Amino acid sequence: MRITDAKVIVCSPGRNFVTLKIVTEDGIHGLGDATLNGRELSVASYLTDHVIPLLIGRDARRIEDTWQYLYKGAYWRRGPVTMSAISAVDTALWDIRGKALQTPVYQLLGGASRESVMIYGHANGDTIDDTVAAVGEYLRLGYRAVRAQCGVPGVAHAYGVGRGRLFYEPAEPGQPLETAWSTERYLNIVPPLFERLRHEFGPDVHLLHDAHHRLTPIEGARLGKALEPYHLFWLEDPVPAELQEGFRLIRQHTTTPLAVGEVFDTIFDCHTLIEEQLIDYIRTTVVHAGGISHLRKIASLAELHHVRTGSHGATDLSPVCMAAALHFDLSVHNFGIQEYMRHTAETDRVFPHQYALDQGQMHPGDAPGLGVDIDEALAATYPYSRAYLPVNRKEDGTIHSW
Ligand code: GCO
Ligand code: MG
16 A cells, blocks of 8 residues: 655644645545644654655555654654654554554554543633632533643733633744743742632542643642642643653652653653653653654553553644544553643634544544544635744743743
């Protein structure tokens, strides 16, 4: 089954997405998400200029061999641009394989390990009261797990506080928005937020929080310790993730479960975290960490070390990634939870999909392949529009992790 054609589709139905479409001699096509928020065209070029010429004529069934060919064959390994491109190829080839065999991808990955996939939504508000109301809204929709963020008094544009009630989208056109940061002010507001949430909603709801890489290890340890009485499902990204060893310090001080991995490219970014059991959830994604094939390797290593998965699922991951993530989630034994931020109605129209949400649980559907497509004519009506994620500064003007 030879690959005869491949192309990159860049569109912006509400936000920018990069999609790889691979076509075989049998007329089957597969899709892969290649979106890298704020750097989309670099991946589009990597695919168009360097990867697609290598794909034409290859056997679409050789998924693992193609992965290794693109990874080892480039000599220059890893990095978000390269790995997003490889992820897109891998995802598209799994989609093709499923369609060719007339079976949903999760059936090729060992079949369903559960009936459906638990997701968490994003509740946020300017104040603790607003965030409490937003969490209540998710619970009324049937969610069992909610991430809660709230504004920080004295800090303009605090992370995680969005524009709409069920939507959050940080990338903006124009020059990057400059947001402010104060660790002390932040550490003062988060424990009272969760004290209130537990008080309002009782012990059963799973509560999550994202520190978005802003703390030092000892600050992350302090936050984890302060949150222990409220039994979080997880505390996400307490520190920037480059230094895996930094988590040893956090781990010595707190039993709050830790989750990390949305910016990781490969297993090499997280093997120390996993092998030393420094985290509880690994949050690598299909689109950025090497596709379904590589994510399965990460999950297998994690399974040996009591670490569960928690795939990143922000809106900058397209419905193609979301579909692939759900097939992965349904199949791996050590699944933990899946993030789900709603896409806009325009995005959903451009990417018709089989996956469905019911009472805080999702299922990828039983269509052959991934069960997601792209309406190319509609996509063409939403041209690319440059947008950047914010840049963060401390109160004295020093650049800080966003
Ligand atoms: C999350 C994330 C995202 C990222 C975004 C960056 O946990 O959902 O932290 O919202 O900020 O994916 O592109
Ligand atoms: Mg995050």
